[in-house]
Amino acid sequence: MIKRETNVDEVLKEIREIINQMVPREARITEVEFEGPELVIYVKNPEVVMQDGDLIKNLAKVLKKRISVRPDPDVLLPPEKAEELIKQIVPPEAEITNISFDPSVGEVIIEAKKPGLVIGKNGETLREITQKVYWAPKVVRTPPLQSQTIYSIRGILQSESKDRRKFLRQVGRNIYRKPELKSDWIRITGLGGFREVGRSALLLQTNESFVLVDFGVNVAALNDPKKGFPHFDAPEFTYVLKEGLLDAIIITHAHLDHSGLLPYLFRYNLFDGPIYATPPTRDLMVLLQKDFIEIQQSNGIDPLYRMRDIKEVVKHTITLDYGEVRDISPDLRLTLHNAGHILGSSIVHLHVGNGLHNIAVTGDFKFIPTRLFEPANAKFPRLETLIMESTYGGSRDYQMPREEAEKRLIEVILQTIKRKGKVLIPAMAVGRAQEIMIALEDYARVGGLDVPIYLDGMIWEATAIHTAYPEYLSKNLRNQIFHEGYNPFLNEIFKPVANANERKDIIESEEPAIIIASSGMLVGGPSVEYFKHLAPDPRNSLIFVSYQAEGTLGRQVQRGLREIPTVGEGGKTEVIQVNMEIHTIDGFSGHADRRELMSYVARVKPRPERVITVHGEPQKCLDLASSIHKKFGLSTRAPNNLDAIRLK
Structure with a gap:
């Protein structure tokens, strides 16, 4: 708990006087408060502020603070009524897939397959939403893969909105203390x-x-x-x-x-x-x-x-x-x-x-x-x-050039498939897994691969989160997704592994396959399970594509350990013979x-x-x-x- 004295009332008093001079009276300001790193102005009529495009910019310049204008909580429509109105205002062609509310910031998040239609020409539809429901609309493109993590986070923020607002105010007063x-x-x-x-x-x-x-x-x-x-x-x-x-x-x-x-x-x-x-x-x-x-x-x-x-x-x-x-x-x-x-x-x-x-x-x-x-x-x-x-x-410490690394990856995979083996790629679920996926998808699209690529552990969920934030991806990938209308993460060659039974079927199958599994250092996660079963067969290959830290099983295997003691059924110690090929391709490192x-x-x-x-x-x-x-x-x-x- 922050115990400092946060005497900011005098600062806020001076700020309120300036705001009252600059903001039209018709906006009906009800409160001015620091919330986190922002200065928040609550008003009964937010559309009055919206009509003057330069007002917030000028206020921020004068006050030297990040400013948000939010509707007073008392004027917000109940979420059920607001959702109903939004669906009436937005044309059906926008294909709204989800509407959620964050009361701590007075925001309604509208997910749609065609977000441009939610915004409307010159923002007209957005303005109409604001005028009728008062919630501040935030429009996002519907991600092609649903992420349970993202929806659960939104649920937490919605259900804990009162505590969240109290917390943000405490933080704001701490930041702007004298x-x-x-x-x-x-x-x-x-x-x-x-x-x-x-x-x-x-x-x-x-x-x-x-x-x-x-x-x-x-x-x-x-x-x-x-x-x-x-x-x-x-x-x-x-x-x-x-x-x-x-x-x-x-x-x-x-x-x-x-x-x-x-x-x-x-x-x-x-x-x-x-x-x-x-x-x-x-x-x-x-x-x-x-x-x-x-x-x-x-x-x-x-x-x-x-x-x-x-x-x-x-x-x-x-x-x-x-x-x-x-x-x-x-x-x-x-x-x-x-x-x-x-x-x-x-x-x-x-x-x-x-x-x-x-x-x-x-x-x-x-x-x-x-x-x-x-x-x-x-x-x-x-x-x-x-x-x-x-x-x-x-x-x-010079890594292999990326093009050369991809070429080497494909070579090892094709050699393994030729001898009817399986390729295990232990990868960090976040980052390395997606980098490998995109490289393999590119090769598969031109007909170079015809075996399934199984994704086990958190990799599918992590990939879903990647699809929710295309603005954080490379320009080439964004262009591919938005302008060419093709999302490489959605290629049918990728097959998520749902449970232990499916994992067992993959291990026991005689068919060649590529398995990308977390964790990347063979420390817990499904990659360890695959390794235990696939290691004795010389037809199989393991490819390390990321850093193996000291003390991890991955580092030991990378250095050449060929006998791995493990606890089997009944608590007996068993030894796994590592006969599979071990490769390290460091050009994929993040x-x-x-x-x-x-x-x-x-x-x-x-x-x-x-x-x-x-x-x-x-x-x-x-x-x-x-x-x-x-x-x-x-x-x-x-x-x-x-x-x-x-x-x-």
Whole structure:
């Protein structure tokens, strides 16, 4: 719980006076309040404000705040009546597939196959909806695949709207509190992911604020909390949690090593503030966190957190699109930029104080175009410190070119099919799986593949979330979907695996097949089940397409382990003989390789004063830091966990 005194009433009083002077009296303002990073103006007649297209823009310029105008809750039609009216106003040709309401922001989400018809010519239909139902309409294209995760998140936001609004107001008052001190210093502490891969967590402190960037878990080291969890024992972190002083958590992307421990904070009442992420990151991290606890339960392990804690994550998440600038504390301004790693992945840019310092935290990023995403953003308004990943930062960490990787993938698949074998591709359900799907679909479309491609684990649901956010995909993929009218994710060659019985049928079948299954490192999930049954047969192949972390079964198999002890029926130890072919094709990684990392430093604008290398094995972090210093003459560091670095 945030315990700071948040005396913002004087600030709001001044703001209300300005608003009353600028907004027409006919709008009938009922309330002005901070809600999250926005200033919200509630009015009885929102159409009066809508008629003046420049009013909000001018208000924002004068007040230097992000402004939203919402209808007063008292004038909102009941959802059932509003839905009925919307269906009367919108032409049937629009093919509305779903209407849902978010009372916390007075918004109605209208899903339609033809969203242009919901908007109408010059926005006429949208205006009519606003005038008659008062809810603020948000129009989205109906995704071709239904995502249960997205609908459950909407349900949470709708059912918890009162608590959500109360929470947003608390956050808003915290953000716009009067600073106690002028910001004149900044420091960061590595709580996890410094000179290692896994449990990423960075604590940033100023005179006034405390913010976390990422809060992940090392799934491969869960049996040892000292290696699996971020450093709760860091004195400054212990103090911040105990006193309730953590202003915000920013999540770069959804993978568990960056977001997997968020619900744990809510389970033990260690945090009650806002989480900032892109909309796809919110949806995907909920999917991954849910799967994480289900895997723990299936393995007879008491889960680290419960579904109700994941629900709290949803209630506390404030989503931002790329490029949106938001205040998140009195002296910190946040902008998220494309990182090119997975759907919704972000580079975090923080503007500290009134021009005091600017920091970019890359998280995991990719600096070449892929089938799924555009390259990571490398242009910022200002930049003094760059904190960047070093997963492939070693001097020899050069990945295979993407075209060559795809060619090699097809070669291995065709060779395996020729000998009547099955191909197992353990893949992260988010990112790598979809990249492989698009590559295989492209080859299948020209007649190169005639075997089924089975998708097991979370992959189908993760793919459904991808189809809901086409604006986050690459330009080529967007053009294919919108202008050519073809969605490669919907090719009939892809067959989701619904249950264990279907999985058993696939394993026992004598027919060749391609199986893409989570998890990507053979740590839990259906990929392990397939591996156990397919490994003894030399006709089969396993293809690693993503990073295999230390301590995982994937890394052991990749290094050549040929006998795997496992617990069989009756608790007896059995040994799995690994006779299948093992291949590693690293050109599909969502991480920048050594060439891309150096290129990023060369091209990032403006040129930073300092580069800090993190998220890599110790030697890779050190190697990259040394090379950047030698080539570019920049100050560099490769800190350890628990190192505190003063940036200003």
